[in-house]
Amino acid sequence: MDATKKRVHPRFVTGKYQNIRLISMYAILIGFLILPWLRWNDRQAILFDVIEPKFYIFGATFMPQDFYFFAFVFIIAAMLLFMVTVYAGRVWCGYACPQTIYVHLYQHVEKWIIGDRNKRMKFDKAPWTAGKIIKFIAIHSIWGVFSAITALTFIALVVGTDYLFFNGATPFFMGWGKMTWIFFLLITFVTQTNGGYMREHMCVHICPYGRFQSVMFDKDTLIVSYDYERGEPRGARKKNAPADTMGDCVDCSMCVQVCPTGIDIRDGLQVECIQCAACIDACNDIMDKVGYPRGLIRYTTERQLVEKQKTKILSPRIFAYIFVLGACIVAATLVATGRAPLEMEIRHDRKQLSTVGRDGLVENSYVLKIVNKTDERQVYKVRLEPVEGLSLRSRFEKLPLQANEPYDLPVSVFGDPAKIQPGHTPITITVYTENGEYSASADDIFIFDKKDKK
Numbered sequence: 001m002d003a004t005k006k007r008v009h010p011r012f013v014t015g016k017y018q019n020i021r022l023i024s025m026y027a028i029l030i031g032f033l034i035l036p037w038l039r040w041n042d043r044q045a046i047l048f049d050v051i052e053p054k055f056y057i058f059g060a061t062f063m064p065q066d067f068y069f070f071a072f073v074f075i076i077a078a079m080l081l082f083m084v085t086v087y088a089g090r091v092w093c094g095y096a097c098p099q100t101i102y103v104h105l106y107q108h109v110e111k112w113i114i115g116d117r118n119k120r121m122k123f124d125k126a127p128w129t130a131g132k133i134i135k136f137i138a139i140h141s142i143w144g145v146f147s148a149i150t151a152l153t154f155i156a157l158v159v160g161t162d163y164l165f166f167n168g169a170t171p172f173f174m175g176w177g178k179m180t181w182i183f184f185l186l187i188t189f190v191t192q193t194n195g196g197y198m199r200e201h202m203c204v205h206i207c208p209y210g211r212f213q214s215v216m217f218d219k220d221t222l223i224v225s226y227d228y229e230r231g232e233p234r235g236a237r238k239k240n241a242p243a244d245t246m247g248d249c250v251d252c253s254m255c256v257q258v259c260p261t262g263i264d265i266r267d268g269l270q271v272e273c274i275q276c277a278a279c280i281d282a283c284n285d286i287m288d289k290v291g292y293p294r295g296l297i298r299y300t301t302e303r304q305l306v307e308k309q310k311t312k313i314l315s316p317r318i319f320a321y322i323f324v325l326g327a328c329i330v331a332a333t334l335v336a337t338g339r340a341p342l343e344m345e346i347r348h349d350r351k352q353l354s355t356v357g358r359d360g361l362v363e364n365s366y367v368l369k370i371v372n373k374t375d376e377r378q379v380y381k382v383r384l385e386p387v388e389g390l391s392l393r394s395r396f397e398k399l400p401l402q403a404n405e406p407y408d409l410p411v412s413v414f415g416d417p418a419k420i421q422p423g424h425t426p427i428t429i430t431v432y433t434e435n436g437e438y439s440a441s442a443d444d445i446f447i448f449d450k451k452d453k454k
Contacts, residue, residue, distance in 0.1 A: 007124060008200055008262040010107065011117040011254070015281025021094065025101045033149070036156035041375060044160050051159075054404060060336070061373060061404040065343070072332035079328060083321035087313075088222045090213060094276035099202050102146075102195035103260065109142050117257060143196050144188070151187035155180060200261040203274055210271045219303040220312045224275050226255075226266045226297050227305065234266075237290075248292045255279035255297060265297055342378075343371040344431045344440040354447045362415040362448050367408050370431055372401040378433050382411060385428040389419030390446060398434065413446055422450040 038045035040058050047056040055062040055070075062069060081092060093100060113135050114123045126132055156164050159180065169175030176184070194202055203210060217223070231249035249266070256264045258278040263270050265279045283297040301311045349365035356362055372378050380399045384392035394411045401407055413427060425446040432439035 006262075008260065009110075009117050009120040009124075010260045010262075010278070011257040011282075012108075012111065013254075013258045013278055013282045013285070015277075015284060017277035018281050021276060024095045025104060028096055028098075029101050029105070033153055036153055036161050044162070046157060047160055048158050049160070059375060060339075061375070063371065063373075063404075063406075066339070069332065069335050069339075072328055072335060076325065076328045076332060079321060079325045082216060083318065083325060085213065085216045086218065086221060086315075086317050086321065089217065089224075090210070090273070090275040093203065093209065093274035097203075097274075099194060099207070100260075100274060100276070102150075102191065103199045105146065106143055106195040106199075107260075109139055109146075113139050113142075140192075140196070143192055147188045147191040147195070148184075150191045151184050154187050155183055200272070204261060204272050210274075213271070218315070218317065219307070220301050220315055222299050222301055222311075223269055224265060224273060224277060224280060224297065225269065225300050225302075225305050227295070227300075228266075231266070231296050248287070248296050250286065250290055252286055254282040254286055258282045339373065340438075340440060341372075341374045342380075342431065342433070342438040342440045343369075343373055344429075344442050345369040346429055346442040346444045348444055348447075354449055356417075357414075360417065362417060362420075364413045364415075364446050366411050366413065366429070366444065368411055368429065368431065368442075369406065369408055370399065370401065371406040372404060374438070375403045377402050378438070380431050380433055382409070383430050383432070384413060385430060385441075387425065387427060387446075389416045390414070390425070390427065392429065415446055415448055417448070420446070420448055422448050 035046055036044065040056075043056060045056070045058050049055065053064055055066075084091060110120055114120050123132065123135070152164065164176075164180075165172045167175035198206075226249075229247075231247040233245075233247055234249035234251040235246050236250055236252075237246060255266065256262070256279075258281075259265070260276060260278065261272040261274060263272045265273065277299070280297050280299070284294040287294050287296060303309050304311050345368070347367045347369070349367065352365070354362055354364050368382065370380060372380075378401055380401060381397070382392065382394045382399070384390060391414050392411060393414065395409065399407065399409060411429070413429075415425070425448065426443060427446050428441055428443050430439055430441040
């Protein structure tokens with residue numbers, strides 16, 4: 001009545017799908033752990049510096065004004081996930097989701113210290129003795145190490161490995177700032193809680209992805225299913241016993257014992273199922289032992305299992321997802337390859353649009369926001385495109401900027417009242433590199449009010 005649920009302690013099983021799953025999960029985990037240590041042009045290859053802010057991704061530098069590129073990346077990731085879900089169900093949950101990876105890793109720690117499924121269940125019910133306390137502390141200590149490593153990896157992608165580990169302090173963590181410590185402890189706590197305590201509850205009650213499946217699944221979606229017609233009526237029997245009056249399911253409950261979310265796949269498709277295929281490997285192993293064909297529980301589709309028809313691999317929905325995904329990839333590629341190496345914006349000084357100096361010239365002040373988006377030092381110059389009666393003066397004749405450095409350069413445009421007309425005169429200011437390789441221009445107006453004329 002109070003919706004309580006017993007802690008799930010799955011039995012670990014081996015088989016074809018579990019081998020694929022292990023390779024997939026731990027390849028992703030290892031890739032994540034080594035990601036901050038990759039170098040590119042003497043710099044961390046992937047660094048999401050939120051302080052400056054600048055994002056460095058394998059030699060490319062992205063700034064806040066490039067956020068639209070990341071919007072394309074997020075759309076591509078979402079469309080790819082939806083397309084895979086329509087075709088192959090929740091394979092992301094079972095084979096690649098970080099929550100699944102850490103839960104599996106943390107459960108293996110329990111198995112290593114306590115034992116198999118039955119021993120872990122007895123351990124939960126046992127009274128608190130010195131031995132139980134020691135094992136409890138050992139488990140949480142190892143989890144804590146894994147959680148701390150995860151937190152360090154996350155933070156290294158934001159502040160960089162140089163600041164985190166090579167800051168000159170001994171030990172290295174004594175050189176951290178207050179916010180670094182806060183996020184380190186927070187991420188460690190969240191990882192420990194999700195992987196060690198929340199576990200399947202995160203998948204069942206919090207993660208919205210499981211709810212999407214009712215919308216994205218169709219009759220041709222690949223799902224883990226129990227063949228009800230072949231398996232029922234279920235019941236125990238001797239090896240190689242005739243199955244004339246009974247189905248192939250021997251009711252061994254192995255499919256339930258190996259399930260990481262604790263469901264019975266024989267009850268049909270459920271939102272808790274993450275399609276890890278542990279039940280398939282376990283059932284196939286039992287079928288081999290009792291002498292029955294494999295596949296009582298298998299990857300199949302509703303059209304094939306219920307309607308006894310051939311699955312339609314290509315459907316209009318798949319083509320629609322492929323079309324949208326392809327369009328997004330093309331757009332993101334064009335955006336990434338078409339990024340200008342030099343960016344310049346112009347802002348008119350709003351405090352005082354125009355003034356008249358002692359020399360009688362009308363002055364308009366501007367601020368040029370110049371961003372060197374290349375990975376090399378550049379020297380820039382500024383010029384005003386020719387307009388009769390107007391001239392430009394800059395604070396610097398030459399402006400050297402380091403790689404990916406922005407700078408706000410104040411400039412002034414002076415006008416001769418005898419040669420320009422009162423009102424608004426269009427102007428174009430160009431910033432260009434000293435060697436002439438890159439240039440960028442921006443338009444604005446030169447304001448000359450009649451009352452300013454002497």
